[in-house]
Amino acid sequence: MDERQLRVLRELGELGSVTAVAEALRVTPSAISQQLRLLQRSIPVPLTERAGRRLVLTAAGQALADAAIGVETALARARHTIDEYVDEPDGTVSVAAFHSGAAAFYPLLLRRLDAPGSPRLALHDEDVAQAGFPPLTRTYDLVVAHRLDHAPPWPRTAVATPLLREPLDIALPVGHPLATRSVLTAQDVADQPWITVHDGFPLLATVEAVSAAAGRRLDIVHRVNEISVVAEVVAAGGGVALMPRWTSRPHPGVTLRPLGGIEAHRHVDVLHRPERTARRAVRTVLSELVEAAETIRCRGPA
Template sequence: MDERQLRVLRELGELGSITAVAEALHVTPSAISQQLRLLQRSIPVPLTERAGRRVVLTDAGRALAVAAIEVESALARARHTVTDFVEQPDGEVSVAAFHSAASAFFPLLLRGLAGAGHPRPALSDEDVAQDRFPALTRDHDLVLAHRLDHAPPWPRTVIALTLLREPLDVALPADHPLASEPRLSPQDVADQPWITVHDGFPLMATIEAIASAANRRLDIVHRINEFAVVAEVVAAGGGLALMPRWTTRPHPDVVLRPLSGVQALRHVDVLHRPERTARKAVRTVLAELHRAAGTIRARDTGAPRPDTGSPGGP
């Protein structure tokens, strides 16, 4: 049995004829008869009987019609509960991010959503290989993910919006001979020891592009994913590294220099399943992430902080 069949039974008990029920529900009498037949298949006793030319409810039918009122009431309450949940402005919203994005975005997100009436972010760090980010949308409302500018797009099972297209610079000690150069080429840096991320993470593709452009294999001496640790190792003379320009904290003993000759950009994208943004709270957090991205870009460009969210925000 389903809700439509129970409603037909209830209306038949109240209105007294199939024709009257059909007029009330704006369908044909044959459609009403079909719903009654479908309902009868799941019930072991007769629900209707003939009274002259009319079809009326039996005692069992009347009992089930009364129960149908309770079912409709419960379903109405459930629908109102869902509506209230969807429109709730201050519900919890789970946000996951890889480490450097978490360091840059999470403080801005918490400050932007502070106070009563705002969503409550539940934050989580997730340092995974690129192909594992979409799966995180199963457990989190919003997922900050990274991919290189020329990498394949995210699967169509998730919605992806770009927050930043962030340059990747060469990090080197402040006293390194190359630190005085305004821009570096693959040939400039190919003979240096290198600190890179682990295999499977997007930055490795740019490392490989540097090696290809310089026509030599790079000497990879350390593999470290956390950029704060990378900066310390670079400062200590452990090698050069690729580091994102905006989402890593400056280190007093490390300088960043732009890289020419290869495509050195990464996307910082926010991923979510389509149904997640049905919630007002999630849309509010998504808009705040776009505002935070504007703030992060402005640190480099000197542009004013935007005061409006992205299109599609709440």
């Protein structure tokens, strides 16, 4: 049995005829009869009987019709609860982001949403390979993810809202001879020791592009995913690295220089499942992330 069938049974008990029920529900009498037949198949005792030319409820049918009132009331309360949840402006919204994205976006997001009545944030960090971001949308309302320009697009199972197309620069120790140049090429940095991410993480593909453009294998000496740690290793003379221009925090011992001749950008996007933005609170946080991205882009290097 389902809600529609119980509604038809209840109306039949109150209105007294299939025709009257059809008129009240604005359907055909045959549609009403079909719903009654479908309901009867799931009930082991007769629900209706003939009284002359009229179809009336049996005692069992009347008992079920009475129970249908409680069912409709409960469903109405459930719908009202859902409506309130969906339209709740200050509901909790879970957000996950990769490390440098979290460092850049989370402080702005917290400041923007500190007024009474704003959504409550539940913030998380997730350091995963590119393929690992879309599955996170099962767990979190919004996922701040990144991928390289030439990487495969995000799967259609997730909605992607663009935030940034961020340049990737070469990070050098302050005082390094290459820091005197305004733009660096693959040949300039090919003979340097390198710090890069672990296999499968987005920035590695650009490092491989540098190697290809230089025509030689790079000397990768350190594997570090966390950008703030990379900055410390660069500053200490451990090598050069690719570093995001806007979302990495400035380090007094590190100089950034653009990389010429190679497409060195990454996309920073928000991923979510379509149904998540049915909630007003989630839409609010998504809008604030887009505004925060504009702030990050306009202020230049973090």
